[in-house]
Amino acid sequence: MISCGSTTTRIDNKSSEDKATYKPLSDDKTIVVGANQTENYLPLLKGKRVGIVANQTSVIFKNDFSYTHLVDSLLALHINIKKVFAPEHGFRGQADAGAHVNDAIDTKTNLPLVSLHGKYRKPIPEQLKDLDIVVFDIQDVGVRFYTYISTLHNVMEACAENGISVLILDRPNPNGHYIDGPTLELQHKNFLGMHPIPLVHGMTIGEYAKMINGQAWLNDGLQCDIKIILLKNYTHNTSYSLPIRPSPNLPNxxxxxxxxxxxxxxxxxxxxxxxxxxxxxxxxxxxxxxxxxxxxxxxxxxxxxxxxxxxxxxxxxxxxxxxxxxxxxxxxxxxxxxxxxxxxxxxxxxxxxxxxxxxEKLQQQIESGLSEVEIKLTWKEDLENFKKIRAQYLLYP
Structure with a gap:
């Protein structure tokens, strides 16, 4: 396993009670994220022109409770990264929720930063024409209105339209052990929810990408060529504490x-x-x-x-x-x-x-005075149907 890079950062951004339950990688029971398994994906990137969808959570962990950013590590390994695509909150994760994120140049690496939460939320052909493969590595939290899965959809769709493969480096879902909430009705499709799924979907990014393909949710039923680097030692009931806040307002x-x-x-x-x-x-x-x-x-x-x-x-x-x-x-x-x-x-x-x-029903139900129990009963059939669909795409027990 290779985890080199020009800059190393300590996992020290949380209070002692919120520190991650992250252990040295030599522990056989420790979750190993996709990004750490460089031996499994470097051969897919060698000699390719690479784009990366990344933010501050896109890191390779080291044995001493520190990490290096994926972009820094791959550059040090002489991977030909052409550009970085930045989701909501930006590449360094400092923009307000919903704030317009501008294209820029990363001052550390001099790589072009292409915003996917500014003028465009889906890469345009001009932004993809010099790429052979796009790497997607972002920590999600398993909630429909957390926009990283919408960015995943848009990246997969753009790549499918332009004949580009997508490599997904999977990460745990800290809310991956349950499914709950109202299911999106397609007439209310928007960037806060693009698919008919419950508010809490119980899937990793890799599993969700499989569902996007399998349910033919891309334009014209397109299929994106995806490769997923699976997590090691992970189940949906495995507790996982995020070592890096996934966005500015989710601190612990x-x-x-x-x-x-x-x-x-x-x-x-x-x-x-x-x-x-x-x-x-x-x-x-x-x-x-x-x-x-x-x-x-x-x-x-x-x-x-x-x-x-x-x-x-x-x-x-x-x-x-x-x-x-x-x-x-x-x-x-x-x-x-x-x-x-x-x-x-x-x-x-x-x-x-x-x-x-x-x-629209949830607001109407609250205004009419229905109890939580009564409201949740109206979700039951949709949740049971979704569980059957979800089961087709699970990569982990």
Missing amino acids: DQSIRLYPSLGLFEGTNINAGRGTEFQFQRYGAPFLNKNALTFSYTPIENFGAKHPKHKNKLCYGEDLRHENLNGIMTLKWVIKAYENTLDKSRFFNTTNFTKHAGT
């Missing part, structure tokens, strides 16, 4: 566990912790009932949130840092916030909530 394991549930607040006028150090671990707004929801905080401009909802205003809500939630998504906090909203006309941003939920 708790935020990633709560994200499927609190992410729905993105389609409301409720702040979900952006503008604090506890993103997706709290929620609040100035117009929530402070007698019922006594926790308070004030969002301010910070890393990853230049304009958080209710910036510099005192918000009332709940602190969920110590909430024990694993293996389900819940609507209880969205419902509780709605019930304690002093002016309900201010709660939903209807268009945006529908984009996140993938259906």
Whole structure:
């Protein structure tokens, strides 16, 4: 196994309680990500003109609890990288959610950075004409409205249209042990959800790529030529703590566990912790009932949130840092916030909530006073159908 590169970074961006359960690679039971298995994919890249879809999570781990970036490592191994494609949040992972990301030159490597979250969200033929193969290596969190799987679709489609292969270096899904949430209705297809899947899909990027091909979701039923470097020692029930935050506002394991549930607040006028150090671990707004929801905080401009909802205003809500939630998504906090909203006309941003939920029904159900149990019963048939489809594409037990 080769893990060389010009720059080594320590895994030290988390507090002690949030540190990854990452162990030296000599441990036979340790998960080995696709990027680390250079012996399996370097032969596929030698002599090729290579493009890489990458961000700050695209790393090769080393035995001493450090890592090198995939791009740096492959350049050191004399792979002919022509350009890097950057998803939402950018190549270095510092852009706000949804922010326009510009094309640029990476100051460290002098490689062209082609934005897939700016003027184009799908590579155009001009950007692919000098490539033989595209490598896709991004850490996902298994939630439909987390846009990296939409970028995966767009890259696969563009490559299929231009006769280019895609090499996927698989990584674990920290929410890969369950399936939950409303299923997207195709009339609400958008960049926050392109396929008829539940909000929590329980698949790795590699498995999801197989599903995109197998379900003929690309334009005109095109098939993308994909090669997947599989994870070692991974099952869908294997616990995995992310050593690098996958985006600016998912700082630790708790935020990633709560994200499927609190992410729905993105389609409301409720702040979900952006503008604090506890993103997706709290929620609040100035117009929530402070007698019922006594926790308070004030969002301010910070890393990853230049304009958080209710910036510099005192918000009332709940602190969920110590909430024990694993293996389900819940609507209880969205419902509780709605019930304690002093002016309900201010709660939903209807268009945006529908984009996140993938259906108009969820807002209607909450507004009509249905309980979480009643709402979840309406998802049951879709979830059972999806589980049957998903089973065809699983690469891991």
